Amino acid sequence: MFQTGPIAAGSQSDVTREMAERLGTALSTHLQQVYAPDQRKSLRLFSATEVAELLGVSGQFLRKGHADGSLPEPAENRNGRRFYTGAEIWQMREVLEASSRSPGKYLPGRREGDKLQIIQLMNFKGGSAKSTAAIHLCHYFALNGYRVLAVDLDPQGSLTGFCGLQTELEFDGPTVYDALRYEDPLSFSDVIVDTYFPGLDLAPARLILSEFETETAVNAGRGTAFFERLADVIAPVEADYDVVIIDSPPALGFLTLTGLYAATSVIVPMTPSMLDLASTQQFIEMTSAYLGVIEDTGVRMDQDFFSFLITRDDPSDIPSQQIVSLMRALFQDRIIASTALRSTAIGDAAMLKMSIYEVARSEMTRSTYDRARASMDAVGADVADMVQKAWERT
Known part of the structure; x- marks a missing residue:
């Protein structure tokens, strides 16, 4: 049972340590209840x-x-x-x-000559629903016959938790960090783990991944350029997958940049508010500056698509719809046509580290579930169409 009541006075470090311990115990207790008896997620029927x-x-x-x-x-x-x-x-x-007489009808993934599609979701504005969008894309693609690898580049490990590995409870195995580190790195195949979701594998993250930022600064100029490291570790396993989904941290640091270099496509999730619009403008401006530095080394970076995804969209909110209209006017086909709606169904599922695809329709108000599911299906279908277009099939 976790401890409640006032926190005893003391030094600031003692107070914050007690806060962390209480939160850790409460979180562990909650997760044990959610994943009991074996503390592992399983996919519904x-x-x-x-x-x-x-x-x-x-x-x-x-x-x-x-x-x-x-x-x-x-x-x-x-x-x-x-x-x-x-x-x-x-x-x-x-x-x-x-x-089937129509190749790819039931397994629409890569064919001979198709390059691996690596899609990075990135934005340094917290609350953009980046990890939620990432897991929904992972599940959509896997359910629709694609072989998917989820790569968690965020040391907070949100995507790792969504994929059923609870670092707070039982997971202490290798992570993306062990493949990216500068001293004695592991192969990516030793890092990747199966998930409970057929068609979806995971390269997990834990807090140790944040060390990559420090180590990169220390090792600047030595050996392979830092931004090439993720692309290099993915290369030996690329034949095993059709699509890679990267969830990057909410910061434009070395982790995000190594993901950006590896990516064949980029999606920037953003909520339709003036604050988020301003933040995203700054993010894109900084991204452009960093990309310029990388390109000055002689590296050419071409993405199949670089698009915005409107998240937490509320069609009844007039000010937010004005922002959506502005974005569509400014960027036209750079805005994914479908939007991820603001939905209690998606929010409630995320609280349990689940996507809407893991929730049975009977467990929610049907109209609410149908609206949320249709929204995420539409986003997934639009992104899948973009992938198929990159393979020159549409």
């Missing part, structure tokens, strides 16, 4: 209706496939209603792709 929508087939097609044996029967059958695991959905995708 999906109904036949959901699976048919994900696969782009009819319910009748699914039933016929199970009846004639062309599709494997799911293990869970409740009173004649089929429920599917994430692994079973992937298995059906593979079966359907093997017999």
Whole structure:
């Protein structure tokens, strides 16, 4: 049980240490309750209706496939209603792709000659829903047949927590830092871990990752340029994935820049407020200056797309819609057409370190769930279209 009550007077270091200990104990207790008994997340089951929508087939097609044996029967059958695991959905995708006359219909990922798509989400304004957008993109792509690697470049480890590894409880394994560090780095394959979400792997982060900033300053000018380090460690594993999603820290430091160099595309999430607009302007200006320094070394950096994503969008808020309209006028096709809506469903899921895709429709008010799910589906579909365009398929 965690301790409550007034914190005893003392030196500032003693007071803050007591605060940290209380928060740590409370957080650990909460997570143990959420992930009991084995402290691991698991993915919910999906109904036949959901699976048919994900696969782009009819319910009748699914039933016929199970009846004639062309599709494997799911293990869970409740009173004649089929429920599917994430692994079973992937298995059906593979079966359907093997017999499809349209390559990529069920497994739309890379083909021979396609380059790995590395998408970095970045902004130094806190509260831009960057990590929430990152996990929703990871889950959207994985559910739709892409092999996804999530790379957490934020020492706070928000994306790592979303992926089911709770550094506060049980995780003390290798992290991205161990692959990026300057002394005896590990291979990326030794850092990457499976997740409970089929199709999604993770290169996790812990607070130790912040040491990369200090070590880079100390090692400036020695060996490989710092901004090349992430690209170099990804290269040996790139054949295993179609899409990499990078969640960078809310700062324009060495970690963000090494992610930016590795990225083939960039998404800047921002909320539609004047404060966020001003902050984003400063962020883009600083990014331009840093990129200029890198390009002065002779390196050319070309992204397939560099786009803004409007997050926490409230269509009923007139001032925020004026900001959205201004952004669309200024940047036109650089603004992703769909927006991530402000939603209690998404907020409530995030409180439990979940995406909307992990929540069953029956667990929420259906209209609220449908609105949130449609919003994130639309954002995911727009980004997937951009990836397909980069592969010259649309």
